[in-house]
Amino acid sequence: MLYTIFNSVDGLVPSMPRGWGFLIIIVTVTVIGYLGTRFFVGRWLFDSFSYVMTHTPGIKYIYSSIRDVVSSFVGDKKRFNRPVWVRVNMSPEIWRIGFLTQDDMEPLGMKGKVAVYMPHAYAISGWVILVDGSNVKTVEDMTAGEAMKFAVSGGITTVEEAEHEKKN
Structure with missing residues (x-):
């Protein structure tokens, strides 16, 4: 698969x-992305492209959904910034890590x-659940990035590894 992409x-x-x-394609895309985010003309081009995409019938729903999901993970408008533990089962008691969105x-x-x-392990997909506020408690000992890493890794990343990375 990687060979085919390459x-x-x-x-x-x-x-x-x-x-x-x-190499030329990777460098070109990187330079265009950098220039587009740093200079007015680049920002104007990206904003114009976004405007066209959000006003094109059929494409606007797909484009705006993808844009919102990507901006939730990266950039200045990260939305998954409030990690919480959620009790999803009472007996036996089961807790999952997630991100409070509303x-x-x-x-x-x-x-x-x-x-x-609630992010899925080993994917950027997930699902939204509605629960009583009493079943949610704030994650005190992890940053949002550490919580996302913990969730996406399937819990393989331990708190000790996160502490070690903080020190280095």
Whole structure:
């Protein structure tokens, strides 16, 4: 699979020795991304592209959904920044790590409920659950990044490893 991706990207730049096309594409995309986020003209181009995509019938729903999900994980507008433990079962007692996304669901007729994003292990997907606020407690001993790493790794990343990374 990686070989196919490499060959496809490498083939985008014709008449180059093997590997140079891949390198040129990666460097070009990186430079365009950097310039686009640092300078007015680049920002204007990205904003214009976004405007066109959000106003194109059919594409706007897919584009805006992908943009929102990506911006939730990276950039200045990270939304998964409040890690919580959620009791998902009483007997036996089972807790999962998640991220509080809405702390009041009363406007939707669900008084006392909160919305929590529960990431899947080894994926960037997840699901949203609505639970009583009494079943949620704030994660005190991890940052949002450490909590996401813990969740996505399937719990393989331990608190000790996170502490070791903080020190280094």
